[in-house]
Amino acid sequence: MKQQFEIPVGAQHISLLEPLHFKLTTENETIVDADANLYYVHRGIENACTTKFKYRQVPLVVGRVCGLCSVSHGTAASQVIEKLTKVEIPLRAKYLRMLVIELDRIHSHLLCLAHVAENSGFEALFMQTMRDREYAMELLESVCGNRVQYDYSIVGGVNRDLKPEVAKDIKTKLALLLPKVKDLHEVFENNWTLSLKNKGIGAISKEMVMKLNAVGPLARAAGLAVDVRNETEDLLPWKELGFEMITDIAGDVYARNMVRIRELYVSFRIIDNILNGLPEGPIIEISKALPEGEALIRVEAPRGELMHYARGNKSNILERLKIKAPTFSNVGAMVEIFKGNQYASAAAIIASYDPCLSCTAR
Amino acid sequence: MKAFMTALGNLFKKPATVCYPFEPTYKPTDYRGLIEHIPELCIWCRRCEIDCLSGAIVFSQDLEGQQTFHYNPYVCIYCGECVAVCPKEGSILQLAENAAPAVKAQNVNNQWAITVDEAVESRKLYMAAKKKATELKKAEDLKKAAEQQQAPPPPPATAAE
Numbered sequence: 107m108k109q110q111f112e113i114p115v116g117a118q119h120i121s122l123l124e125p126l127h128f129k130l131t132t133e134n135e136t137i138v139d140a141d142a143n144l145y146y147v148h149r150g151i152e153n154a155c156t157t158k159f160k161y162r163q164v165p166l167v168v169g170r171v172c173g174l175c176s177v178s179h180g181t182a183a184s185q186v187i188e189k190l191t192k193v194e195i196p197l198r199a200k201y202l203r204m205l206v207i208e209l210d211r212i213h214s215h216l217l218c219l220a221h222v223a224e225n226s227g228f229e230a231l232f233m234q235t236m237r238d239r240e241y242a243m244e245l246l247e248s249v250c251g252n253r254v255q256y257d258y259s260i261v262g263g264v265n266r267d268l269k270p271e272v273a274k275d276i277k278t279k280l281a282l283l284l285p286k287v288k289d290l291h292e293v294f295e296n297n298w299t300l301s302l303k304n305k306g307i308g309a310i311s312k313e314m315v316m317k318l319n320a321v322g323p324l325a326r327a328a329g330l331a332v333d334v335r336n337e338t339e340d341l342l343p344w345k346e347l348g349f350e351m352i353t354d355i356a357g358d359v360y361a362r363n364m365v366r367i368r369e370l371y372v373s374f375r376i377i378d379n380i381l382n383g384l385p386e387g388p389i390i391e392i393s394k395a396l397p398e399g400e401a402l403i404r405v406e407a408p409r410g411e412l413m414h415y416a417r418g419n420k421s422n423i424l425e426r427l428k429i430k431a432p433t434f435s436n437v438g439a440m441v442e443i444f445k446g447n448q449y450a451s452a453a454a455i456i457a458s459y460d461p462c463l464s465c466t467a468r
Numbered sequence: 469m470k471a472f473m474t475a476l477g478n479l480f481k482k483p484a485t486v487c488y489p490f491e492p493t494y495k496p497t498d499y500r501g502l503i504e505h506i507p508e509l510c511i512w513c514r515r516c517e518i519d520c521l522s523g524a525i526v527f528s529q530d531l532e533g534q535q536t537f538h539y540n541p542y543v544c545i546y547c548g549e550c551v552a553v554c555p556k557e558g559s560i561l562q563l564a565e566n567a568a569p570a571v572k573a574q575n576v577n578n579q580w581a582i583t584v585d586e587a588v589e590s591r592k593l594y595m596a597a598k599k600k601a602t603e604l605k606k607a608e609d610l611k612k613a614a615e616q617q618q619a620p621p622p623p624p625a626t627a628a629e
Binding site for chain 1: 495552
């Protein structure tokens with residue numbers, strides 16, 4: 107038996123964006139086993155939501171769990187409390203929530219692709235992609251008032267209305283962004299060092315993905331057609347606004363990055379349909395009922411399925427709030443993906459996994 | 469090939485960085501900025517203080533009952549909850565300006581903790597003083613009523629013929 111070494115891709119690493127830790131057992135540079143350790147940034151948000159903050163403030167607090175998928179957490183928390191207080195939100199509020207969720211998905215996927223480029227050595231492409239992502243950030247700032255912590259979804263609807271000049275601004279800036287995304291797609295399809303050499307690296311089969319319950323672009327790239335937007339038609343009308351499921355067959359690093367690029371096109375189309383068909387009406391429905399019972403809501407964050415569970419006991423403060431992040435569901439698949447690959451591909455594999463530790467270790 | 473031409477073109481374009489703070493950054497019209505309070509319209513219900521998520525608003529009260537609004541822009545998270553829960557339209561607003569960067573002489577963190585403690589203490593003192601005043605008044609009223617009972621009742625006034 108060859109000698110085994112344990113090498114950490116540690117909590118602090120030159121190519122990592124997030125503080126996660128994998129201890130890789132290697133034999134002659136081939137990884138044979140992996141061990142994950144994720145809880146570096148625990149802040150106690152679930153406890154704070156059940157002791158210090160009232161139920162109306164919870165969507166705003168929970169939006170600060172993550173900086174990349176802030177609106178997904180806020181929307182999920184608002185929806186779960188609306189289910190506990192039995193409130194129906196107006197249609198215009200639903201469309202506006204979907205608009206911000208899709209804008210959020212655009213900026214998050216562009217960040218992941220830029221990070222993939224940086225890891226492969228393409229620093230100039232990283233900076234150009236981040237500059238193109240600025241269009242999405244400026245749009246989010248015009249719509250929500252802030253670049254990162256949007257505070258857009260509240261219990262009963264949304265916080266601000268969409269003005270017509272902001273809608274026009276969205277259309278112009280996204281028309282400027284679409285050719286840049288097409289250029290990026292071309293680079294990703296034709297460049298050897300960036301993506302073509304990763305075909306076959308970090309592969310996982312559809313049966314393993316189904317067995318390990320992976321979610322998000324990681325599962326869709328392996329052929330498993332699972333997307334929460336396909337399954338929650340009652341809360342937000344995704345399918346009638348042009349949602350399409352994007353899957354791939356190979357399940358390797360190349361397939362995951364391509365799935366993210368193709369999801370960007372779907373997002374552009376959904377935003378176009380939302381702006382063309384935005385209904386008139388109120389944006390919020392206020393109700394004085396107190397939360398009672400228990401409820402469970404799933405939302406498609408950019409990284410996969412996000413689950414919120416809440417329990418109320420007819421008082422101003424929730425009894426229990428539980429959040430399950432998509433990165434947490436994918437850890438089992440990640441440990442499986444590492445086996446059999448070279449240690450030098452660890453950076454590319456982690457970049458295509460697109461972890462978000464702020465959500466996982468709240 | 470296209471990437472090479474883009475790279476060559478980028479040699480001659482100006483950089484994409486914004487030299488903040490010498491140049492202004494992009495700011496939309498309803499950017500979430502500082503909170504402003506208008507004392508003339510306020511009804512002093514203190515709902516903004518109760519609902520503030522980060523504890524950036526506190527009201528102090530002097531012994532006559534007049535309240536003062538204190539706000540810390542460096543603890544505020546600019547969520548806009550205070551504006552949303554205010555029952556009186558226009559007495560608390562969110563402007564589109566940023567807070568100026570704090571300097572050490574302002575002592576923002578420790579001084580704010582002291583301000584909050586003093587404000588809560590001043591409200592307690594006012595409530596204690598008010599309670600004492602009402603008790604004194606009650607005692608005086610009881611004394612007056614007892615004195616009236618002791619003295620003979622005055623003759624009834626005759627109507628003018």
